Every structure is written in structure tokens, then in C-alpha cells.
Amino acid sequence: MEIVILVVVIAVVVIAALGLVAGTRRKKRRETPEAPSTTPDITAPPKEPRVGDETAEPGAEGRRTVDDAGLPGATEESAAPVVTEPAPTAPEIEIPEPTAGRLVRLRARLSRSQNALGKGLLTLLSREHLDEDTWEEIEDTLLTADVGVAPTQELVERLRERVRVLGTRTPAELRTLLREELLTLVGTDLDRTVHTESGLDTPGIVMVVGVNGTGKTTTTGKLARVLVADGRSVVLGAADTFRAAAADQLQTWGERVGARTVRGPEAGDPASVAFDAVKQGVEAGADAVLIDTAGRLHTKTGLMDELGKVKRVVEKQAPLDEVLLVLDATTGQNGLVQARVFAEVVDITGIVLTKLDGTAKGGIVVAVQRELGVPVKLVGLGEGPDDLAPFEPEAFVDALIGDE
Numbered sequence: 001m002e003i004v005i006l007v008v009v010i011a012v013v014v015i016a017a018l019g020l021v022a023g024t025r026r027k028k029r030r031e032t033p034e035a036p037s038t039t040p041d042i043t044a045p046p047k048e049p050r051v052g053d054e055t056a057e058p059g060a061e062g063r064r065t066v067d068d069a070g071l072p073g074a075t076e077e078s079a080a081p082v083v084t085e086p087a088p089t090a091p092e093i094e095i096p097e098p099t100a101g102r103l104v105r106l107r108a109r110l111s112r113s114q115n116a117l118g119k120g121l122l123t124l125l126s127r128e129h130l131d132e133d134t135w136e137e138i139e140d141t142l143l144t145a146d147v148g149v150a151p152t153q154e155l156v157e158r159l160r161e162r163v164r165v166l167g168t169r170t171p172a173e174l175r176t177l178l179r180e181e182l183l184t185l186v187g188t189d190l191d192r193t194v195h196t197e198s199g200l201d202t203p204g205i206v207m208v209v210g211v212n213g214t215g216k217t218t219t220t221g222k223l224a225r226v227l228v229a230d231g232r233s234v235v236l237g238a239a240d241t242f243r244a245a246a247a248d249q250l251q252t253w254g255e256r257v258g259a260r261t262v263r264g265p266e267a268g269d270p271a272s273v274a275f276d277a278v279k280q281g282v283e284a285g286a287d288a289v290l291i292d293t294a295g296r297l298h299t300k301t302g303l304m305d306e307l308g309k310v311k312r313v314v315e316k317q318a319p320l321d322e323v324l325l326v327l328d329a330t331t332g333q334n335g336l337v338q339a340r341v342f343a344e345v346v347d348i349t350g351i352v353l354t355k356l357d358g359t360a361k362g363g364i365v366v367a368v369q370r371e372l373g374v375p376v377k378l379v380g381l382g383e384g385p386d387d388l389a390p391f392e393p394e395a396f397v398d399a400l401i402g403d404e
Helices: 002-031 107-125 132-144 149-166 171-186 216-229 246-257 270-284 301-314 334-345 364-372 393-401
Strands: 064-066 072-075 204-209 234-239 260-262 288-293 322-328 350-354 376-380 388-390
Touching: 107 132, 107 171, 107 393, 132 149, 149 171, 149 364, 171 364, 171 393, 204 216, 204 270, 204 301, 216 234, 216 246, 216 288, 216 322, 216 350, 216 376, 216 388, 234 246, 234 270, 246 260, 260 270, 270 288, 270 301, 288 301, 301 334, 322 334, 322 364, 334 364, 350 364, 364 376
Parallel strands: 204 288, 204 322, 234 260, 234 288, 322 350, 350 376
Antiparallel strands: 064 072, 376 388
């Protein structure tokens, strides 16, 4: 029994001693720092940010930095932006509306301004008794619309005779009568073709003239659209070298439809520009060359002489097929003064009436034709690029008297 107790005591002492030794070793390991590894860890470098990558930190987009001067700088994400220049692109070529029946499509705009003339005449003619006072009112209505004195007297005389012969006057009969007489006054047998074709091996040459503010450069650009819409190739000559930005304006019109523009230095010789335009038109085999001239005031004789020079220089290369005079319809009888002066310098072959939708004085169509002996060939009926229309007497008169 004593031997068993002794063995147990010895075992306990041995176990305690072993535990003490193990604890001492663990304590020494904690107190002694581990030697650094001689082989460094290799890690991959951080990924470079790219445009379009999401930021790791919510709300970091657009965070601004401040530079050394204390001023707001670039965002952290765009510290080194990549700048790309847009590739140069040619202007988009527009396809103009067809010209056939264009005045009919624009008739509503014409009716809004011209309807007062036709309706006024119909109202007066519908009176039960047409005495002298009524005929004077009819005369005044025509004169107010700028029909002109001589054409007005002729129309009134014809109306008086036909009404006397007709006897009874129903609204339908009066409308037919008035339509026929107005068509006679406007003229249905005149050649209103814009001559842009040459009988020679050269392009058709068109010179556009007119005073400042009539819409001459815009008309030239719109006429280019008319020709392109009809399948013609066009060269534009920016011979208005006196008005600032006139060449830029014309070039913009040309670029829209793919027409080449020939221009010179500002305040340069307009005759030289016109000459070069015709030359390039011939070399390129273009169908037509349109020459925009300066908006010379009719009171400045020297400038009018310059216009004559342009005409002579152009005709050294090719004959002029058309000389269009642009008149502002809202100027009424004042436009006739301009027309007379221009007709003395160049041989006007046709008239363009702009802003016809903005006046109630559509009688200027009759007056200017009678004054110059040349027809109105084109009319402007708005600010849109395709608002220049060939003049059609029937559509014009129908707009005057309105719908039944």
C-alpha cells in the first residue's frame, strides 16, 4: 500500500515538472520576436482605372480636387483625361422638296395676306345697285392693293361692261367673272420659265440683282435648292463682297445641297469673283451658275456702274441666260422705282417678289410687270428653305378670291 502511494506521488511530481518546463518555453517564444523572412511576398500591382469603370467608393464620382493655387481642379477620376478630337465630317446634304405645284402647296400662306383684295371686290360687286360710288370703291380697293393706276382703270372698265351685259349676278357668276378678269390682268401667256440652261456648251448663267434688304442672297440660295431639287448641278458665285458675311451666308446655302461656292476676299472686286465662278462652272461641267451681286442702293450711281461691269465681265466667257431682279413685295410702289433704275443698267429678264405672304398689296405683281414688261417668275412665301415657288397665275388669283 505504501508502495502504491509513493508511485502516485512521484507521477504527480513528474507531470507538474513537465508542465512547468512547457510553460516556460511558450513564454520565451512570445517574448522573443520572430525573425523576418528573407523571402519577400510578391503581390500584383493595383489595377489601373479605366474610363467607364465604376468607382470603388460610393459617391466618389465627380469629387473635385483643389490645385496648388487653391482653385478647384479636376476630379480625381479625371486627373489625366484623354482628349479625342472629333473626326471631321462633311455637312449632311439636304434633299429639297420638288418644285412642281409648290405654289399650290403654299397657297394657304398666300391666301392669309391676299384674301382681303378678292373678298373686298366680290362684296362690292355683289351689291344690288352698282352706282358710281360703288365703282369708285372698287377702284380704291385695287389702288390700295398697288395694282397701279392704268391697270386699275382697265380692269374697272372691263368689269362694268361685263356686269352690264350679264344683268343678273349670282355669287358664282361674279366669282367666275372676277377670276377671268384678274387672270387677264396678271397675264397667263407670259413665259415665266427661269432660264437656267444654255444652248451652248456652257452652264446656264443667272445673275441676281436687287437693293439691300430685299432677300437677294437668300433668294439665290433658295434658287440653288430649286435647281438641285430638279436634278441640276449648281455653282454659286458670291460676288456680294461689300456686305459682311454675305459670302458665308451663300456658302452655307450651297453646302446644304452640295453646291460649290466661289468667293473672294472681303471688299474685293465683285467682277473678278463672278468671272471665276463662271470659269469654274465651265470647267466642272455644271448645269448652272448663280451669281449673287451686292445689294447696291439705286441712289448710288457708282455702284450701279459696278453692276454693269460685272455683267460685261461675265459675258466675256458665256452669255447671261437670266437676270433676276429681287423686289420686296412689302415696299409696294417704291419697288417700282428700284425696278426702273436696275432695268437701265442690266437687261432684267424676270422678277422675284419676296415676302409676298407678308403684305396685302399683291397688286404689285401686276404693276411691276406692266412697268418693266417682264414677268414675275418666282415668289417668296415664307422664311423656310423651300418657300421659294415658281409663280403660277391661276394659283395666285385663286388665293386672291378665296374658296367658294
